[in-house]
Amino acid sequence: MHTAVQRYTLNILLALVCLGLVLAAYWDLLDSYVLTVLMFMGINIIFAASLNLVNGYMGEFSCGHGGFMCVGAYVGSVLSVICFSSNKILGAALLPSTLAPWIFPLILLASGFSAALFGLLVALPSFRTRGDYLAIITIAANYIIISLVENIDIIGGPRGLSGMKRTMNAMRDVADIPWMLIWVMIGTLVSLTLLRRLVSSTYGKGIRAICQNEVAAEIMGVNTDRVKIVAFMLSSALAGVAGALYAHVFGYVNAQAFNILKSTEGMVMVYLGGMGSLSGSVIAAMVFTLLVEGLRFGIPALDSLLHAAHVLPADVVLSQIWKWVFIPLLLILLMQFRPEGIMGNRELWDLFPRLKRWIRFR
Amino acid sequence: MALLAVHNLTQRFGGLQALTDFNISIADREFVGLIGPNGAGKTTVFNLVSGFYEPTEGSITFDGVPTRGLKPHSVTALGIARTFQNIRLWNNMSVLDNIRLARHHWLGYSLWDALLRTRRFGDAEAGVDKTSWEMLELMELEAYAGEFPKNLPYGLQRRVELARALSVKPRLLLLDEPAAGLNSADVDGLIRVVDWIYSEFGISIWMIEHQMKVVMALCERIVVLNFGRIIAEGSPGQIQADPGVIGAYLGDGML
Amino acid sequence: MELIIQHLVNALQWGSFYALIALGYTLVYGVLALINFAHGDIFMVGAYIAFFVSTMLLGAAGFGLSSFQALVLTIPLTMILTSCVGVTLERIAYRPLRRKGAHRLYVVITALMCGLVLENGNLALLGASRRTLPEMLDKVVYNIGGIAVTNLKIGVIFTALLVFVVLQHIVTRTRMGMAMRAVSWDKFALPLMGVALDRVIVFTFMMGSGIAGLGGVLFAMSYPVLDPYMGVMVGWKAFIAAVVGGIGDIRGAFVGGFLLAFVEIMVTAFLPSTFRDLFAFAILLLILWQRPTGLFGVSQTTKI
Numbered sequence: 001m002h003t004a005v006q007r008y009t010l011n012i013l014l015a016l017v018c019l020g021l022v023l024a025a026y027w028d029l030l031d032s033y034v035l036t037v038l039m040f041m042g043i044n045i046i047f048a049a050s051l052n053l054v055n056g057y058m059g060e061f062s063c064g065h066g067g068f069m070c071v072g073a074y075v076g077s078v079l080s081v082i083c084f085s086s087n088k089i090l091g092a093a094l095l096p097s098t099l100a101p102w103i104f105p106l107i108l109l110a111s112g113f114s115a116a117l118f119g120l121l122v123a124l125p126s127f128r129t130r131g132d133y134l135a136i137i138t139i140a141a142n143y144i145i146i147s148l149v150e151n152i153d154i155i156g157g158p159r160g161l162s163g164m165k166r167t168m169n170a171m172r173d174v175a176d177i178p179w180m181l182i183w184v185m186i187g188t189l190v191s192l193t194l195l196r197r198l199v200s201s202t203y204g205k206g207i208r209a210i211c212q213n214e215v216a217a218e219i220m221g222v223n224t225d226r227v228k229i230v231a232f233m234l235s236s237a238l239a240g241v242a243g244a245l246y247a248h249v250f251g252y253v254n255a256q257a258f259n260i261l262k263s264t265e266g267m268v269m270v271y272l273g274g275m276g277s278l279s280g281s282v283i284a285a286m287v288f289t290l291l292v293e294g295l296r297f298g299i300p301a302l303d304s305l306l307h308a309a310h311v312l313p314a315d316v317v318l319s320q321i322w323k324w325v326f327i328p329l330l331l332i333l334l335m336q337f338r339p340e341g342i343m344g345n346r347e348l349w350d351l352f353p354r355l356k357r358w359i360r361f362r
Numbered sequence: 363m364a365l366l367a368v369h370n371l372t373q374r375f376g377g378l379q380a381l382t383d384f385n386i387s388i389a390d391r392e393f394v395g396l397i398g399p400n401g402a403g404k405t406t407v408f409n410l411v412s413g414f415y416e417p418t419e420g421s422i423t424f425d426g427v428p429t430r431g432l433k434p435h436s437v438t439a440l441g442i443a444r445t446f447q448n449i450r451l452w453n454n455m456s457v458l459d460n461i462r463l464a465r466h467h468w469l470g471y472s473l474w475d476a477l478l479r480t481r482r483f484g485d486a487e488a489g490v491d492k493t494s495w496e497m498l499e500l501m502e503l504e505a506y507a508g509e510f511p512k513n514l515p516y517g518l519q520r521r522v523e524l525a526r527a528l529s530v531k532p533r534l535l536l537l538d539e540p541a542a543g544l545n546s547a548d549v550d551g552l553i554r555v556v557d558w559i560y561s562e563f564g565i566s567i568w569m570i571e572h573q574m575k576v577v578m579a580l581c582e583r584i585v586v587l588n589f590g591r592i593i594a595e596g597s598p599g600q601i602q603a604d605p606g607v608i609g610a611y612l613g614d615g616m617l
Numbered sequence: 618m619e620l621i622i623q624h625l626v627n628a629l630q631w632g633s634f635y636a637l638i639a640l641g642y643t644l645v646y647g648v649l650a651l652i653n654f655a656h657g658d659i660f661m662v663g664a665y666i667a668f669f670v671s672t673m674l675l676g677a678a679g680f681g682l683s684s685f686q687a688l689v690l691t692i693p694l695t696m697i698l699t700s701c702v703g704v705t706l707e708r709i710a711y712r713p714l715r716r717k718g719a720h721r722l723y724v725v726i727t728a729l730m731c732g733l734v735l736e737n738g739n740l741a742l743l744g745a746s747r748r749t750l751p752e753m754l755d756k757v758v759y760n761i762g763g764i765a766v767t768n769l770k771i772g773v774i775f776t777a778l779l780v781f782v783v784l785q786h787i788v789t790r791t792r793m794g795m796a797m798r799a800v801s802w803d804k805f806a807l808p809l810m811g812v813a814l815d816r817v818i819v820f821t822f823m824m825g826s827g828i829a830g831l832g833g834v835l836f837a838m839s840y841p842v843l844d845p846y847m848g849v850m851v852g853w854k855a856f857i858a859a860v861v862g863g864i865g866d867i868r869g870a871f872v873g874g875f876l877l878a879f880v881e882i883m884v885t886a887f888l889p890s891t892f893r894d895l896f897a898f899a900i901l902l903l904i905l906w907q908r909p910t911g912l913f914g915v916s917q918t919t920k921i
Contacts, residue, residue, distance in 0.1 A: 339719030
């Protein structure tokens with residue numbers, strides 16, 4: 001039965017999984033830590049996939065993706081605080097809390113839009129220079145954005161900004177469902193769909209043409225400047241949305257959370273997954289999130305194991321700092337074994353062509 | 363009126379005068395050759411015409427439109443397509459995608475159409491698909507539609523590049539040494555294909571080529587360049603007999 | 618006026634640190650086109666090695682050296698040990714990837730990861746307690762027309778200049794230096810010319826890391842409290858300095874380093890120090906905007 005139903009099997013399955021998670025959260029079957037990890041995974045997927053558009057598909061080397069996440073996080077937080085919470089500096093709540101579920105998606109859009117504007121900071125220099133010189137510009141942009149935020153005292157400066165919990169509470173007052181989980185899921189799925197639609201269209205393949213031979217692209221009629229603007233702006237817009245979601249999941253933002261280390265995490269996920277592979281980025285983001293969270297428990301377990309085996313002296317404790325030794329080491333090893341990332345530049349359905357029969361993703 | 367009119371074109375790179383007072387006028391449906399020793403400035407002429415360089419002096423007019431200040435993609439949009447001396451295909455994209463991408467400028471839908479998958483997007487993509495397959499069939503490449511160009515033999519890569527240039531639906535096709543790197547059997551095939559393109563598509567072709575066999579078989583008029591200056595112009599017969607041209611190729615000592 | 622000159626002297630000192638680190642980036646980049654993002658952490662490792670070497674020389678182990686003798690021994694020992702660290706990274710992490718023909722950026726990411734391993738490994742092994750470098754140089758303050766300059770500052774600036782001169786000589790006058798320039802020109806022709814590529818690469822890493830080690834000693838002498846993350850910020854900034862100067866060019870690394878330090882010191886002199894990064898990076902962006910390949914960089918033209 002090669003019917004429409006069969007072709008949507010995996011889509012339906014995915015929808016059911018999402019629904020299942022939401023219900024599980026609703027009935028308090030998931031503990032809040034697991035829930036946070038799930039949401040964090042979604043945010044990382046958006047972050048990695050959006051960076052892949054620039055670093056993977058377009059072949060640029062953007063090292064400052066965290067900066068755009070920062071813009072989105074702060075714009076989202078400020079709007080959210082202005083609208084729904086009373087704050088000494090930003091004034092009383094502007095809107096009644098019953099509007100929160102309707103306004104929140106608009107806040108996400110606004111965050112994406114403003115991050116896209118900051119994307120121009122990188123897109124415009126990319127007309128004239130590329131490669132490692134552009135990499136510097138992105139690093140500098142990352143620093144500039146963070147420094148800018150830290151110098152604006154009205155939004156908390158280096159102390160950070162909080163108050164977004166109000167918005168989430170406002171949403172919960174309207175209907176008691178796991179709102180943030182739903183928003184993160186929607187954000188992730190919409191982001192992936194948009195990226196997939198762009199890169200699979202002839203218009204978006206211009207991005208890959210720039211990567212493979214920019215001269216040929218320009219001379220065969222691809223408006224490379226415009227395509228670059230589109231790629232950089234969409235990429236930073238999605239990072240901005242990821243930032244706004246992040247800010248609301250945690251209820252607190254601090255500019256230093258989006259410094260060059262955050263950008264590094266993004267690059268790790270992109271190159272681990274494979275340049276120019278959306279499914280690679282998704283897998284890498286999941287693996288990375290699970291690795292980071294899993295080691296939180298793995299390290300104490302390893303510690304007691306080593307002590308039980310008398311490998312470690314009794315007075316030495318394997319601390320959580322080892323996490324950030326193990327993770328990079330593991331990644332170094334992974335790169336040695338798969339020097340083109342988990343997926344290379346293929347998608348999951350290129351490796352398993354039969355998958356195409358079960359999924360509709362365009 | 364001439365299709366392409368180049369007037370007093372001069373190009374300097376720093377202290378190097380690569381091209382001096384170059385004039386040419388190419389009519390509709392004309393096949394012109396551009397020959398000259400290595401480093402004579404032939405590719406510079408093509409780079410100027412296709413908008414890759416901005417000329418130091420002089421003007422280029424295509425179909426009455428001055429091209430100074432236009433980016434290469436806009437020049438292509440006017441109807442000038444080209445191939446490259448060293449093949450420049452997008453090597454990690456299928457041959458079909460290579461052909462489709464040449465329609466980038468004429469897609470007729472916006473970013474939002476692509477993201478929202480509007481009806482306009484669907485129609486436009488279907489149209490591009492159809493014309494691209496037609497082009498593949500015309501150039502007898504449909505068997506390789508799914509292959510990556512890097513995996514194809516050299517002669518086929520040349521043909522893919524030709525097909526890609528033709529997908530732009532140009533009125534003037536610039537061929538930069540299309541026979542470079544081909545063996546003699548492939549060269550004969552190339553002559554046939556280019557000749558067929560010339561009559562089938564009804565376009566003007568301007569070709570840089572070193573192999574006299576190709577030039578003499580195809581060109582109606584030949585321009586000879588040496589040290590950035592035109593030293594001769596005329597029919598193949600005239601050029602073959604021109605002592606200045608022979609001197610430029612063989613060195614003055616031979617005269 | 619005196620204040621400005623005082624700032625200028627400070628800028629020269631900071632510029633020396635930036636320049637010494639930027640050199641390592643530039644040398645490796647010039648040869649391999651690889652951004653060795655672990656380099657800032659190699660600088661940090663250099664400072665720690667200096668700490669261990671100097672405490673051992675001065676400590677209870679009882680070599681009975683005077684502090685000046687210890688200094689004279691610490692500097693070369695640190696440089697040698699640090700270059701061993703750099704070469705080890707090259708051998709175990711970068712070279713296998715290069716052999717496998719991995720995409721250039723995968724090597725860059727590996728370098729980033731190596732940096733993380735170095736700094737966090739340091740923190741995990743040595744703990745969070747800060748180490749302090751023993752004092753090896755008696756501080757002398759010279760007062761020249763109202764400007765206070767310590768002997769250490771003068772030493773730092775002169776060492777940087779000396780390194781510059783020596784390096785220029787090596788790169789332009791010696792066989793190895795010529796081989797280094799040749800690698801950056803054409804990696805494939807080199808083995809055909811009878812030059813062992815790997816030897817050139819190892820030599821490059823040795824020099825770059827050795828100079829970073831020297832920078833580490835001098836930095837630790839100027840700011841004796843060590844921190845596992847001390848190389849991160851300085852490293853990124855030195856990299857930016859190298860690019861602004863024109864990455865791959867030794868003069869560029871120096872000019873870029875001093876320029877960055879100058880801008881930073883001047884911004885902090887006239888504005889709240891929180892604006893330092895903002896202005897410094899904005900100015901660097903403007904420079905790159907105007908000269909997309911840096912001050913000394915040669916613009917690459919695409920030939921078609």
